Amino acid sequence: MRSMSCWHVITFGTILVLLAACSNTHYAGEPVAALGFATQKHVGRPSLLHPVGNPLSVAKIDLGRKLFHDKRLSADGSVSCGTCHNPEQGYTQTDTATPLGIGQQRGTRNAPSLYDVGYRKTLFHDGRAATLEEQYKGPLLHPREMGNASIDDVVERIRGMKDYQRFFAYAFANEVSVGTIGKALGSYQRALVTGPNRFDQWRFGGKADALSEREIAGYRVFVDRAKCSSCHVIRETSAELTDDRFSKNGYARMRTGAGAFDPGREKVTQLAEDRFAFRTPTLRNVALTAPYMHDGAIETLSDVVAFYSSTGLRRIAANGAATTLSSQEQADLVAFLKSLTSQVRP
Numbered sequence: 001m002r003s004m005s006c007w008h009v010i011t012f013g014t015i016l017v018l019l020a021a022c023s024n025t026h027y028a029g030e031p032v033a034a035l036g037f038a039t040q041k042h043v044g045r046p047s048l049l050h051p052v053g054n055p056l057s058v059a060k061i062d063l064g065r066k067l068f069h070d071k072r073l074s075a076d077g078s079v080s081c082g083t084c085h086n087p088e089q090g091y092t093q094t095d096t097a098t099p100l101g102i103g104q105q106r107g108t109r110n111a112p113s114l115y116d117v118g119y120r121k122t123l124f125h126d127g128r129a130a131t132l133e134e135q136y137k138g139p140l141l142h143p144r145e146m147g148n149a150s151i152d153d154v155v156e157r158i159r160g161m162k163d164y165q166r167f168f169a170y171a172f173a174n175e176v177s178v179g180t181i182g183k184a185l186g187s188y189q190r191a192l193v194t195g196p197n198r199f200d201q202w203r204f205g206g207k208a209d210a211l212s213e214r215e216i217a218g219y220r221v222f223v224d225r226a227k228c229s230s231c232h233v234i235r236e237t238s239a240e241l242t243d244d245r246f247s248k249n250g251y252a253r254m255r256t257g258a259g260a261f262d263p264g265r266e267k268v269t270q271l272a273e274d275r276f277a278f279r280t281p282t283l284r285n286v287a288l289t290a291p292y293m294h295d296g297a298i299e300t301l302s303d304v305v306a307f308y309s310s311t312g313l314r315r316i317a318a319n320g321a322a323t324t325l326s327s328q329e330q331a332d333l334v335a336f337l338k339s340l341t342s343q344v345r346p
């Protein structure tokens with residue numbers, strides 16, 4: 001037993017969470033553990049809010065997990081949500097820049113990790129969806145993702161599957177509908193909360209030795225020298241490491257030069273000033289969710305930092321920020337980014 005925090009967890013969660021906490025592993029979204037973990041107060045995390053009408057419950061998380069990993073929800077039975085958002089690969093796909101949907105068709109965007117997705121104020125790289133309860137229709141209907149003709153088709157198919165009866169009975173008194181499917185998928189994903197990481201413990205938990213000197217040096221570059229935290233925000237009591245807004249870091253513009261044009265937020269707002277703006281991603285667990293950026297074309301954190309040093313920081317030109325970083329500063333930054341990996345995770 002390494003520290004008190006291992007004991008702390010048991011007062012709220014379950015044995016499973018305890019095991020996860022002490023062995024530094026993940027609990028694979030197991031419903032009882034997920035509910036306990038998502039609803040407890042963690043150092044460095046704001047409380048998780050849920051929409052009116054859809055509070056978390058074990059039965060909904062359980063049903064949502066089953067739906068999320070069920071390939072029968074795709075038109076040809078070959079792809080589930082979990083294919084592209086794989087729990088073993090940080091709820092994204094770490095071995096591909098842009099994942100394959102039905103019929104081996106490839107999209108143009110990287111699948112975002114779903115860690116902490118319940119905290120996000122908008123969804124998708126361009127923020128075109130607002131809630132998890134609604135968002136799920138997008139991939140089900142996308143011809144290159146799950147390829148269904150209509151949501152009603154999917155609802156009918158699920159109604160006909162006997163193995164779902166028990167799950168819908170517990171979660172929603174037998175109602176199988178567009179609304180209850182959305183609530184179940186929303187609950188499962190909302191509960192994918194990341195636990196505290198070493199940085200949280202150092203910054204908010206009073207543990208001065210939780211970070212190494214190199215990681216602290218990287219934090220200084222992040223906050224002071226490069227002002228990364230002007231978008232990947234660190235607040236007084238929590239660090240979501242995103243402002244949940246849309247910003248331009250020069251990457252999308254650079255990719256246009258390489259023949260991979262994506263207008264980003266402009267497509268949603270139709271405003272020219274939003275061209276190349278993307279939702280600022282959180283950096284929690286970022287070491288687990290490669291490859292990076294909206295098209296997944298950067299493979300490592302070192303390469304992300306090298307991009308900022310060569311191009312991004314000059315484009316951003318934040319007031320008083322460095323425009324280029326030494327190789328020492330880049331290495332320190334990467335060390336800091338790697339300290340953002342949570343010890344317990346879904």
Ligand code: HEC
Binds near residue numbers: 107122123126
């Ligand atoms: C073929 C791969 C694929 C499948 C299958 C898939 N997704 Fe995704 N998912 C993506 C990609 C790619 C994006 C980003 C798309 C964009 O931003 O335009 C995404 C985005 C999301 C987001 C937004 C996350 C964020 O941080 O904003 C959520 C939530 C999500 N998917 C949930 C689901 C659910 C639920 C299902 C099943 C019903 C599903 N996905 C099926 C590839 C997939």
Ligand code: HEC
Binds near residue numbers: 227249251305
């Ligand atoms: C002006 C706001 C802004 C600043 C400042 C900024 N970023 Fe970003 N960052 C973004 C946006 C927007 C993206 C996503 C861009 C895209 O997908 O095209 C991003 C993406 C990233 C990613 C990839 C995350 C992922 O999951 O794909 C990392 C890592 C990152 N930034 C680290 C940093 C570091 C380190 C700094 C400081 C050197 C920094 N950022 C400064 C806005 C910013």
